[in-house]
Amino acid sequence: MNVYAIEADALRRSYAGGFEAVTGLTFSVAHGEIFALLGTNGAGKTSTVEVLEGLAPACGGTVRVLGHDPYRERAAVRPRIGVMLQEGGFPSDLTVAETVRMWAGCTSGARPTGEALDMVGLAARATVRVKQLSGGERRRLDLALAVLGRPEVLFLDEPTTGLDAEGRRDTWELVRALRDGGTTVLLTTHYLEEAEALADRLAIMHEGRIVTAGTPAEVTASRPSRIRFRLPEGVGAERLPLTLRAARHLGRQVEIRTHELQDALAELLRWADDQGVRLDGLDARSASLEEAFLDIARSGRAVATTETVGV
Ligand SMILES: Nc1ncnc2c1ncn2[C@@H]1O[C@H](COP(=O)(O)OP(=O)(O)OP(=O)(O)O)[C@@H](O)[C@H]1O
Numbered sequence: 194m195n196v197y198a199i200e201a202d203a204l205r206r207s208y209a210g211g212f213e214a215v216t217g218l219t220f221s222v223a224h225g226e227i228f229a230l231l232g233t234n235g236a237g238k239t240s241t242v243e244v245l246e247g248l249a250p251a252c253g254g255t256v257r258v259l260g261h262d263p264y265r266e267r268a269a270v271r272p273r274i275g276v277m278l279q280e281g282g283f284p285s286d287l288t289v290a291e292t293v294r295m296w297a298g299c300t301s302g303a304r305p306t307g308e309a310l311d312m313v314g315l316a317a318r319a320t321v322r323v324k325q326l327s328g329g330e331r332r333r334l335d336l337a338l339a340v341l342g343r344p345e346v347l348f349l350d351e352p353t354t355g356l357d358a359e360g361r362r363d364t365w366e367l368v369r370a371l372r373d374g375g376t377t378v379l380l381t382t383h384y385l386e387e388a389e390a391l392a393d394r395l396a397i398m399h400e401g402r403i404v405t406a407g408t409p410a411e412v413t414a415s416r417p418s419r420i421r422f423r424l425p426e427g428v429g430a431e432r433l434p435l436t437l438r439a440a441r442h443l444g445r446q447v448e449i450r451t452h453e454l455q456d457a458l459a460e461l462l463r464w465a466d467d468q469g470v471r472l473d474g475l476d477a478r479s480a481s482l483e484e485a486f487l488d489i490a491r492s493g494r495a496v497a498t499t500e501t502v503g504v
Pocket residue numbers: 208209212214232233234235236237238239240241
């Protein structure tokens with residue numbers, strides 16, 4: 194068996210008119226791994242996932258899902274994958290259970306309807322018509338249909354958009370349980386905490402290409418931590434100790450970026466104590482995926498910050 198469940202090599206996708214939405218993407222997802230594709234709006238996530246799902250051909254490069262070309266060998270791949278699109282279309286007059294049963298009729302080895310509804314927390318809504326479901330409940334129904342055929346590879350395009358906090362946590366638990374059972378999961382999301390909580394590895398896309406990739410820890414490791422506070426009236430930033438003076442400040446608001454959070458914070462607190470200065474709104478936080486994402490969104494490429502304080 195191939196080590197990778199999903200492989201993309203120099204993948205390109207263009208639309209009519211010649212616009213190239215995906216400009217040479219290379220990545221792979223191991224069996225039993227959760228891989229998150231993140232990116233700014235229009236970065237090319239959905240365009241990529243549609244090719245992996247076999248819904249559109251690649252315009253260049255190669256793609257393999259479970260060892261097959263998902264577009265040309267769709268018959269071999271389709272029964273082994275589950276797909277949750279950004280917007281599922283259901284006949285709205287059917288009930289939830291009827292919808293799952295109808296879908297099960299076209300799926301070999303489908304889970305029993307009750308089991309699929311239990312998995313997504315919709316068992317109590319089985320007899321409700323689809324048109325009466327809330328947006329979040331429709332997302333859950335989408336997910337039930339995606340996992341119905343016990344897929345080896347599951348594609349989830351923004352699976353928790355529209356879900357409340359509890360629904361989101363429930364979905365995370367389900368995705369983790371599926372991964373623990375051996376399912377490979379590729380998901381796109383706009384929620385960075387979702388990627389941080391779920392992904393074994395992730396890639397951040399911008400304008401059709403991958404800008405950075407790795408485990409969440411690897412992607413955040415190169416980013417600086419951040420300390421913010423407000424100086425009291427009459428105390429200028431020039432009074433800060435030399436090592437912290439490269440901080441950015443806007444009026445009394447100061448931001449220090451550092452790769453040595455503990456040392457910088459200790460120095461700042463010692464200084465404040467010595468000076469008898471109160472640091473209002475003091476907030477110190479480690480580098481996060483959000484910082485990495487925002488850097489990429491702002492600059493279009495991973496850049497080392499120039500404001501890093503050398504402590
Ligand atoms: N059918 C289409 N015809 C022409 N251009 C398209 C088409 N579908 C998408 N695009 C363009 O391709 C680019 C990538 O779109 P895509 O939907 O893949 O991005 P995305 O990363 O999924 O975005 P979002 O986070 O906003 O969902 C965008 O600039 C979009 O306008």
